[in-house]
Amino acid sequence: MRKTILTGDRPSGRLHLGHYVGSLESRVKLQDNFEQFVMIADVQALTDNFETPEKITESVYEVAKDYLAVGIDPEKTTIFIQSQIPEIAELTLYFLNLVTIGRLERNPTVKAEIQQKGYENSLPAGFFCYPVNQAADISIFQAELVPVGDDQIPMIEQTNEIVRKFNRIYKTSCLRECQAYLSHAPRLVGIDGKSKASKSLNNALYLSDTPAEIKQKVFQMFTDPDHLRVSDPGKIEGNAVFAYLDAFHPDKEEVASLKAHYQRGGLGDVTIKNILNTTLQNLLLPMRERREKYNYNDIKNMLYAGTHKARKVAINTIEQVRSAIGINYFT
Numbered sequence: 001m002r003k004t005i006l007t008g009d010r011p012s013g014r015l016h017l018g019h020y021v022g023s024l025e026s027r028v029k030l031q032d033n034f035e036q037f038v039m040i041a042d043v044q045a046l047t048d049n050f051e052t053p054e055k056i057t058e059s060v061y062e063v064a065k066d067y068l069a070v071g072i073d074p075e076k077t078t079i080f081i082q083s084q085i086p087e088i089a090e091l092t093l094y095f096l097n098l099v100t101i102g103r104l105e106r107n108p109t110v111k112a113e114i115q116q117k118g119y120e121n122s123l124p125a126g127f128f129c130y131p132v133n134q135a136a137d138i139s140i141f142q143a144e145l146v147p148v149g150d151d152q153i154p155m156i157e158q159t160n161e162i163v164r165k166f167n168r169i170y171k172t173s174c175l176r177e178c179q180a181y182l183s184h185a186p187r188l189v190g191i192d193g194k195s196k197a198s199k200s201l202n203n204a205l206y207l208s209d210t211p212a213e214i215k216q217k218v219f220q221m222f223t224d225p226d227h228l229r230v231s232d233p234g235k236i237e238g239n240a241v242f243a244y245l246d247a248f249h250p251d252k253e254e255v256a257s258l259k260a261h262y263q264r265g266g267l268g269d270v271t272i273k274n275i276l277n278t279t280l281q282n283l284l285l286p287m288r289e290r291r292e293k294y295n296y297n298d299i300k301n302m303l304y305a306g307t308h309k310a311r312k313v314a315i316n317t318i319e320q321v322r323s324a325i326g327i328n329y330f331t
């Protein structure tokens, strides 16, 4: 039997090249060897966007289109929408009894986000508790592996604590512990070469950008401010163009020789930017072609079918959960 994998994204905008190297690329590979579920976590996204729900709901289709564009194949991967599986919300509620406020406060991922968002004095309970919701996402699908970046490891630990406690208290083995399947992809920087690529910093290249937008962003990339003449030696560290060549150029030896040439002097920024532009246009062209094959109704049908399939799994688990607790009154 193939192992079950669950991953997901909060939909709050289109996906960019940072998502591609961080997770999308590996999902395309994993779908051949695993039973893969990919969740569009709109309920989780609402925990910090509840006043602007349209930001989330409009992104659900964008994210789904990005998935199909990169080659996530709905025949192999079950893509579904979190909010349409009410059993996840139900399991979250049972799980909340098994977690203390103190334990949630110590979750490093949430702690960092609370600071980032300036929630110190007005922390919404829904946001504070989203790790419990995530534990429900993972365990309701009996996921064995959860592909995540290292920032999400505390989520996996907390999930397993809850699962163990549930199984112990209700004398069952209906929920299974999971393992993080760590991504070793380095974080992709933005065009500024400093911070990581992100929507809020407005420094990312989107999978759905037009060829002209990609070219424009490549030519805006931070390189080496001291590299004034082509003949001057240039720096690689902090140079966004080389960070992107490392991440996307198919020929590593070619990149190594470009780096050496740049450091020696004699290789201009315009030349390396043209090389990067060609690399990225080649990467994005098949994605653009795939994206154009799907219209609104195709996406809707795909999401409907995936959600229906995922819900069956969730219903099966929640029935076991209810009978373990003893609240299966009518069966």
Ligand code: TRP
Pocket (backbone or CB within 6 Å): 006, 007, 008, 009, 010, 039, 041, 044, 134, 137, 138, 146, 147, 148
């Ligand atoms: N927390 C993840 C993020 O912010 C999204 C997510 C929600 C998720 N539920 C999940 C990821 C379950 C993996 C497994 O991107």
